[in-house]
Amino acid sequence: MADPDVTITTLTPDDYTDHEAALAELLRDCVEAGASVHFITPFSLKESRAFWREKVAPAVRAGHRVVVTAHIAGRLVGTVQLSCDTPPNSPHRADVSKLLVHPDFRRRGIARAMMAALEDDARRRQRRLLLLDTAPGYTETFYRGIDYQKVGVVPGFARDAIEDVYLDTVIMYKTL
Numbered sequence: 001m002a003d004p005d006v007t008i009t010t011l012t013p014d015d016y017t018d019h020e021a022a023l024a025e026l027l028r029d030c031v032e033a034g035a036s037v038h039f040i041t042p043f044s045l046k047e048s049r050a051f052w053r054e055k056v057a058p059a060v061r062a063g064h065r066v067v068v069t070a071h072i073a074g075r076l077v078g079t080v081q082l083s084c085d086t087p088p089n090s091p092h093r094a095d096v097s098k099l100l101v102h103p104d105f106r107r108r109g110i111a112r113a114m115m116a117a118l119e120d121d122a123r124r125r126q127r128r129l130l131l132l133d134t135a136p137g138y139t140e141t142f143y144r145g146i147d148y149q150k151v152g153v154v155p156g157f158a159r160d161a162i163e164d165v166y167l168d169t170v171i172m173y174k175t176l
Contacts (some may be wrong), residue, residue, distance in 0.1 A: 020052050026077075039051075082096060136167075148174045
C-alpha cells in the first residue's frame with residue numbers, strides 16, 4: 001500500500017519541462033546513493049540535467065516515452081519511465097527503465113504505485129509485454145513481487161555506480 005500522501009502523475013509533454021530540474025536532482029541523489037541506473041559517481045547535477053534534457057525530453061515530446069512521477073507534499077520523490085520506441089515488428093512491447101525512489105522515501109509503496117500507473121499506461125497504449133533489466137537482490141525481489149518473470153542473468157553487465165567492479169544484471173518481463 002502506497003503512502004497515503006503520495007500523488008502519482010504521468011507527465012504530459014506540456015508539463016514535462018516544469019519537472020525537469022526536480023527529475024535531475026532526484027536522479028543525481030539516487031545515483032550518489034548507489035542506484036544502478038547506468039550512471040557512475042561522481043555524478044553531477046549538470047550531467048543529470050543533460051540526461052533529462054537531451055535523452056528523455058525529445059522522446060517524451062515525440063510520444064515515445066512516458067514519465068511517471070510520485071510527489072509527496074509537492075516534492076518529487078520518485079519516477080519511472082516506459083519507452084515505447086520499438087521496431088515495427090514489436091508494437092506490442094515496451095521497456096521499463098529508471099525506477100527511482102529518493103533514498104529518504106523508500107519502502108513506502110511508492111515504487112509499487114508508480115509501476116501500477118506505468119502498467120495502466122502501457123495497457124492504454126496496447127503494450128502487453130514489458131521488459132526490464134535490474135540488479136540482482138532487492139530490486140529483483142521487488143519486481144518478482146509485482147509478477148515480473150526472470151529470463152536470465154547477464155554476468156558483468158555494468159559497472160557499479162560507486163565501486164570499480166562490474167555487476168550482473170537480471171533480465172525480466174511481464175505480460176499484461
